[in-house]
Amino acid sequence: KVHHHTWDIAYHYKSLDCVNKLAVTINGESPGPTIRATQGDTVVVTVRNSLETENTGIHWHGIRQVGSPWADGTVGVTQCPILPGDTFTYRFVVDRPGTYFYHAHYGMQRVAGLDGMLVVSVPDGVAEPFAYDEDRTVLLMDWWHKSVYEQAVGLASDPLVFVGEPQSLLINGRGVFEPFHCSRAPSASGCSSAPRPAAGCAPPALFTAVPGKTYRLRVGSLTSLSALNFAIEGHSMTVVEADGHYVRPVVVDSLYIYSGESYSVLLTADQDPSRNYWAASHVVARERNTTSAMAILSYAGNDPRAPPPTPRPEGPAWDDARPRLEQSRSLAVAHPDHVVPVPPRPDRALLLLNTQNRIGGHIRWAINGVSLAFPATPYLVSIKRGLRGAYDDQRPPPDTYDYRSYDIASPPTANGTVASKVYRLALGSVVDVVLQNTVALNNKSETHPWHLHGHDFWVLAYGDDGKKFDPERDTNKFNLRDPVMKNTVALHPRGWTAVRFVADNPGVWLFHCHIEAHVYMGMGLVFEEGVDKVGRLPKSIMGCGRSRT
Numbered sequence: 433k434v435h436h437h438t439w440d441i442a443y444h445y446k447s448l449d450c451v452n453k454l455a456v457t458i459n460g461e462s463p464g465p466t467i468r469a470t471q472g473d474t475v476v477v478t479v480r481n482s483l484e485t486e487n488t489g490i491h492w493h494g495i496r497q498v499g500s501p502w503a504d505g506t507v508g509v510t511q512c513p514i515l516p517g518d519t520f521t522y523r524f525v526v527d528r529p530g531t532y533f534y535h536a537h538y539g540m541q542r543v544a545g546l547d548g549m550l551v552v553s554v555p556d557g558v559a560e561p562f563a564y565d566e567d568r569t570v571l572l573m574d575w576w577h578k579s580v581y582e583q584a585v586g587l588a589s590d591p592l593v594f595v596g597e598p599q600s601l602l603i604n605g606r607g608v609f610e611p612f613h614c615s616r617a618p619s620a621s622g623c624s625s626a627p628r629p630a631a632g633c634a635p636p637a638l639f640t641a642v643p644g645k646t647y648r649l650r651v652g653s654l655t656s657l658s659a660l661n662f663a664i665e666g667h668s669m670t671v672v673e674a675d676g677h678y679v680r681p682v683v684v685d686s687l688y689i690y691s692g693e694s695y696s697v698l699l700t701a702d703q704d705p706s707r708n709y710w711a712a713s714h715v716v717a718r719e720r721n722t723t724s725a726m727a728i729l730s731y732a733g734n735d736p737r738a739p740p741p742t743p744r745p746e747g748p749a750w751d752d753a754r755p756r757l758e759q760s761r762s763l764a765v766a767h768p769d770h771v772v773p774v775p776p777r778p779d780r781a782l783l784l785l786n787t788q789n790r791i792g793g794h795i796r797w798a799i800n801g802v803s804l805a806f807p808a809t810p811y812l813v814s815i816k817r818g819l820r821g822a823y824d825d826q827r828p829p830p831d832t833y834d835y836r837s838y839d840i841a842s843p844p845t846a847n848g849t850v851a852s853k854v855y856r857l858a859l860g861s862v863v864d865v866v867l868q869n870t871v872a873l874n875n876k877s878e879t880h881p882w883h884l885h886g887h888d889f890w891v892l893a894y895g896d897d898g899k900k901f902d903p904e905r906d907t908n909k910f911n912l913r914d915p916v917m918k919n920t921v922a923l924h925p926r927g928w929t930a931v932r933f934v935a936d937n938p939g940v941w942l943f944h945c946h947i948e949a950h951v952y953m954g955m956g957l958v959f960e961e962g963v964d965k966v967g968r969l970p971k972s973i974m975g976c977g978r979s980r981t
């Protein structure tokens with residue numbers, strides 16, 4: 433089946449958290465509509481850029497684009513930007529079932545709300561390893577009042593003007609702006625005059641549950657900065673899917689979720705049906721300075737907007753990394769017939785040090801000392817055409833760093849360089865990547881959700897807080913038995929995360945921190961494999977840099 437969508441991308445004033453501001457919309461909506469398809473279908477999205485002065489490009493997050501690397505939508509890597517007034521058609525097969533996303537992948541444009549969910553169902557007649565009655569999506573976001581333009585210019589400024597913490601959190605694109613200090617103490621200074629949520633601005637309805645029924649909630653996070661904890665008062669959740677892969681069911685009271693991740697959880701409406709319940713999203717891993725988002729799970733028969741009789745839930749301690757690491761480690765692949773056999777050893781092993789450096793007066797992020805800058809000519813075009821000098825093809829990025837002597841508990845002393853480099857991988861090779869976290873220039877160690885385009889990886893291990901990865905000592909900790917497969921994985925504070933993937937998808941693929949400010953500041957890198965096997969590039973991806981049509 434071929435699904436056709438026609439999207440007009442334009443700025444509209446929206447009041448997602450009851451404060452009116454410009455958001456990038458799809459046919460007037462932000463977040464955009466949920467695309468639904470069945471495994472094996474083709475999705476065709478014709479995108480018209482009606483932004484007056486801004487380019488755009490849309491990435492299909494979690495879709496592997498096998499045979500269609502030019503449709504990955506990563507501006508600077510797989511295509512030129514879509515210019516104002518231009519139209520671009522994305523056409524790709526959704527080859528695996530699961531819960532995915534789409535979102536802008538041009539500069540920091542995703543922050544302005546150009547995003548949504550992409551749900552791929554198993555074909556009729558194909559059984560899933562769990563049963564449920566209804567399917568619901570829950571998209572979690574954070575939200576700023578200042579424009580993306582102001583945020584991006586601030587990050588590129590000297591001194592750095594960081595984006596700061598979000599003003600609101602959103603659940604399915606709805607929130608209620610309330611200054612954090614006022615949600616703690618309504619009588620605090622300035623709170624009486626703060627924009628009190630107007631009557632129509634009460635917490636939104638999440639969905640209505642029929643007592644006894646079981647719901648599959650497809651919970652996804654497309655935050656620009658925040659790590660979150662999601663919970664529904666009084667109801668436990670059984671995690672059954674992560675990033676499109678079935679996992680061994682794990683019952684949780686609340687779900688830690690990082691930007692770019694998706695989970696399916698089963699929730700049974702087995703509580704007191706005479707009242708409604710809070711669904712809540714709370715900031716974790718960064719000092720909490722944003723009022724938690726509330727939505728209402730109502731039981732059939734009740735007013736769906738009637739607030740629960742209980743106080744709003746507080747959420748877990750924002751700075752307790754232990755339960756976050758434990759939940760990451762608790763995920764394993766589901767029963768054997770869903771296990772994709774893990775290659776026993778790698779052909780290439782990368783050890784990547786994540787640091788925040790001062791480079792040329794600017795604060796940036798770097799990987800083994802290299803801070804990513806996107807080239808004017810998309811990598812896919814310059815590599816396919818063998819264009820010399822269109823990116824830094826002279827000095828390959830380092831596969832490792834001086835891990836024996838490096839102190840991960842101190843901010844970096846070396847500066848690093850800003851460059852457009854590429855890790856060239858042998859087609860079909862098995863690649864191990866260990867990401868090593870450190871502390872930033874302000875001595876804080878942050879949580880970075882790393883997302884790989886074009887592939888799923890096995891998550892082999894997470895290191896303990898403060899223990900630097902040592903290849904001689906730690907590779908025997910890798911789980912080669914039942915590792916979960918994902919496309920996005922957390923790198924926890926002062927920790928390390930090991931993943932393995934097979935470079936079997938001809939194309940050029942970005943691997944980056946899914947925090948918009950961080951990838952904008954250079955926290956990413958580019959893999960290339962088998963570009964000579966890529967088919968003829970469509971002219972629609974060209975026209976910028978040296979990619980003349």
Ligand SMILES: O=C1O[C@H]([C@@H](O)CO)C(O)=C1O
Binds near residue numbers: 788872949950
């Ligand atoms: O990239 C970042 O910059 C700031 C801080 O490290 C420097 O102001 C912050 O919290 C980040 O995540």
